[in-house]
Amino acid sequence: xxxxxxxxxxxxxxxxxxxxxxxxxxxxxxxxxxxxxxxxxxxxxxxxxxxxxxxxxxxxxxxxxxxxxxxxxxxxxxxxxxxxxxxxxxxxxxxxxxxxxxxxxxxxxxxxxxxxxxxxxxxxxxxxxxxxxxxxxxxxxxxxxxxxxxxxxxxxxxxxxxxxxxxxxxxxxxxxxxxxxxxxxxxxxxxxxxxxxxxxxxxxxxxxxxxxxxxxxxxxxxxxxxxxxxxxxxxxxxxxxxxxxxxxxxxxxxxxxxxxxxxxxxxxxxxxxxxxxxxxxxxxxx
Amino acid sequence: xxxxxxxxxxxxxxxxxxxxxxxxxxxxxxxxxxxxxxxxxxxxxxxxxxxxxxxxxxxxxxxxxxxxxxxxxxxxxxxxxxxxxxxxxxxxxxxxxxxxxxxxxxxxxxxxxxxxxxxxxxxxxxxxxxxxxxxxxxxxxxxxxxxxxxxxxxxxxxxxxxxxxxxxxxxxxxxxxxxxxxxxxxxxxxxxxxxxxxxxxxxxxxxxxxxxxxxxxxxxxxxxxxxxxxxxxxxxxxxxxxxxxxxxxxxxxxxxxxxxxxxxxxxxxxxxxxxxxxxxxxxxxxxxxxxxxxxxxxxxxxxxxxxxxxxxx
Numbered sequence: 228x229x230x231x232x233x234x235x236x237x238x239x240x241x242x243x244x245x246x247x248x249x250x251x252x253x254x255x256x257x258x259x260x261x262x263x264x265x266x267x268x269x270x271x272x273x274x275x276x277x278x279x280x281x282x283x284x285x286x287x288x289x290x291x292x293x294x295x296x297x298x299x300x301x302x303x304x305x306x307x308x309x310x311x312x313x314x315x316x317x318x319x320x321x322x323x324x325x326x327x328x329x330x331x332x333x334x335x336x337x338x339x340x341x342x343x344x345x346x347x348x349x350x351x352x353x354x355x356x357x358x359x360x361x362x363x364x365x366x367x368x369x370x371x372x373x374x375x376x377x378x379x380x381x382x383x384x385x386x387x388x389x390x391x392x393x394x395x396x397x398x399x400x401x402x403x404x405x406x407x408x409x410x411x412x413x414x415x416x417x418x419x420x421x422x423x424x425x426x427x428x429x430x431x432x433x434x435x436x437x438x439x440x441x442x443x444x445x446x447x448x449x450x451x452x453x454x455x456x457x458x459x460x461x462x463x464x465x466x467x468x469x470x471x472x473x474x475x476x477x478x479x480x481x482x483x484x485x486x487x488x489x490x491x492x493x494x495x496x497x498x499x500x501x502x503x504x505x506x507x508x509x510x511x512x513x
Numbered sequence: 514x515x516x517x518x519x520x521x522x523x524x525x526x527x528x529x530x531x532x533x534x535x536x537x538x539x540x541x542x543x544x545x546x547x548x549x550x551x552x553x554x555x556x557x558x559x560x561x562x563x564x565x566x567x568x569x570x571x572x573x574x575x576x577x578x579x580x581x582x583x584x585x586x587x588x589x590x591x592x593x594x595x596x597x598x599x600x601x602x603x604x605x606x607x608x609x610x611x612x613x614x615x616x617x618x619x620x621x622x623x624x625x626x627x628x629x630x631x632x633x634x635x636x637x638x639x640x641x642x643x644x645x646x647x648x649x650x651x652x653x654x655x656x657x658x659x660x661x662x663x664x665x666x667x668x669x670x671x672x673x674x675x676x677x678x679x680x681x682x683x684x685x686x687x688x689x690x691x692x693x694x695x696x697x698x699x700x701x702x703x704x705x706x707x708x709x710x711x712x713x714x715x716x717x718x719x720x721x722x723x724x725x726x727x728x729x730x731x732x733x734x735x736x737x738x739x740x741x742x743x744x745x746x747x748x749x750x751x752x753x754x755x756x757x758x759x760x761x762x763x764x765x766x767x768x769x770x771x772x773x774x775x776x777x778x779x780x781x782x783x784x785x786x787x788x789x790x791x792x793x794x795x796x797x798x799x800x801x802x803x804x805x806x807x808x809x810x811x812x813x814x815x816x817x818x819x820x821x822x823x824x825x826x
Contacts, residue, residue, distance in 0.1 A: 277817050284819070452810075453819025476816070 241421030243282030244431015260325025286432030291402035299349035323413035345396035374402030376455030387413035397497035414438035456480035534707035585617035678720035702734030714747035735765025764797025
């Protein structure tokens with residue numbers, strides 16, 4: 228018999244390593260799969276999106292310049308933190324997606340495994356995407372993948388946690404920084420993931436999480452001249468066309484939305500989607 | 514007002530007789546003025562006004578003639594892709610770069626401002642400071658930014674500071690009788706109290722400053738809204754008493770359009786439209802211009818711009 232008052236959680240955005248409320252002061256009601264109220268989440272505005280891009284740009288130099296080994300270690304550390312809050316995420320995913328406890332726990336386990344799998348790629352992606360090229364001259368000719376910059380990620384609408392992890396991890400492991408728009412109906416696992424990221428040595432600004440209306444946030448991000456790539460996974464077909472048109476203006480890399488089975492082996496597609504190839508010509512020694 | 518500078522004692526009595534500053538009230542007023550929302554056409558107007566008020570500054574040991582020329586070119590056409598962007602008010606350089614800047618700006622109408630008097634510390638003998646000033650004026654500087662002797666001010670030798678400003682003012686006179694405009698830098702970050710800022714503002718204006726300027730940009734604390742507000746109040750009160758209008762220049766640490774607009778609101782609300790042009794209010798800044806240009810691009814295209822679309826200085 229407990230007469231404690233319940234302590235409700237104030238969900239906030241994650242921008243530049245801090246937890247601000249939306250600049251607009253707006254919130255919206257988040258419900259579980261049955262329509263029961265769970266919490267209020269911030270309803271971000273385009274200015275929050277702009278601030279997030281500024282934070283991501285600021286973090287890019289340090290994160291992309293860190294050694295691949297170091298990035299891998301930090302992401303592995305994130306997985307360790309996730310493991311410790313497994314139950315919390317399982318409960319949030321169960322509420323958000325209307326799953327049984329066991330099924331939600333399986334989703335969380337898969338997400339943590341996915342995160343570890345991507346963390347391992349940090350110092351291996353260059354072997355897959357890079358090459359030593361035979362050229363007709365006395366040169367070493369080497370191509371190496373480099374991160375493209377700031378990636379705007381529209382997280383999948385249905386898979387609130389496994390899907391979310393599966394789009395964030397491949398974008399950042401190679402050295403990109405990300406502005407992530409969480410699932411519109413189920414943003415709470417994403418906002419809780421921010422708390423894990425903040426406590427796992429990931430530099431502030433590498434991942435920035437926004438909750439709100441996907442269409443409202445995606446438009447300024449797709450048109451933003453300082454965003455280098457967009458992952459349209461969470462956009463509907465009609466919206467995606469609009470966004471891709473806007474993104475063409477400064478030649479952003481675009482990952483189009485398509486049906487994905489998030490539990491299946493993801494392959495390297497997302498990992499390689501946000502890379503640029505740098506080729507170096509070096510004269511051979513005498 | 515002449516009698517208050519007749520002796521060290523009279524000057525001290527006058528400066529210490531100025532009303533004390535309500536620090537909490539000042540900060541609250543400055544913060545309140547920073548909350549105004551400036552949108553659409555008003556914002557477009559304010560951005561262009563802010564650009565036209567910039568003293569585009571490069572004061573680095575590593576300055577080269579090439580860098581100064583590049584900065585001058587940027588001052589004339591801040592955004593080469595959009596000729597409707599106004600030019601800046603002045604280019605601010607060290608004295609040895611004045612000739613280079615003057616040549617690069619010939620015919621543009623942009624002033625050359627030169628720091629002088631052993632900037633930024635101001636720790637040199639008076640003849641050296643005066644030679645520094647004359648040198649810059651002879652090289653063609655239209656405006657001189659001098660630093661006060663903070664050591665003398667803080668140890669209470671107000672008349673020394675007063676006489677020094679007067680001497681530099683005389684050194685600004687050209688052979689043909691015209692004079693370079695004199696801006697007096699207080700380095701408010703080193704003056705400790707708001708009361709000191711009020712006193713030094715009056716002191717400089719009594720000595721004949723054409724402009725009063727907050728900071729050198731070389732110390733930890735530079736222009737802040739409360740200090741600028743206080744100086745705006747001082748120039749307002751000085752004009753009411755002495756009938757002389759003096760300009761204000763916050764410098765250092767103003768990097769964003771949002772900050773600049775807050776200062777413009779402050780000017781409008783404190784001293785009014787008389788000061789709302791480049792003859793009476795300036796921003797000492799270098800990176801501010803890029804942010805203003807990015808905001809301008811956002812207003813004209815509807816898309817957020819990025820640092821890839823402005824110059825790297």
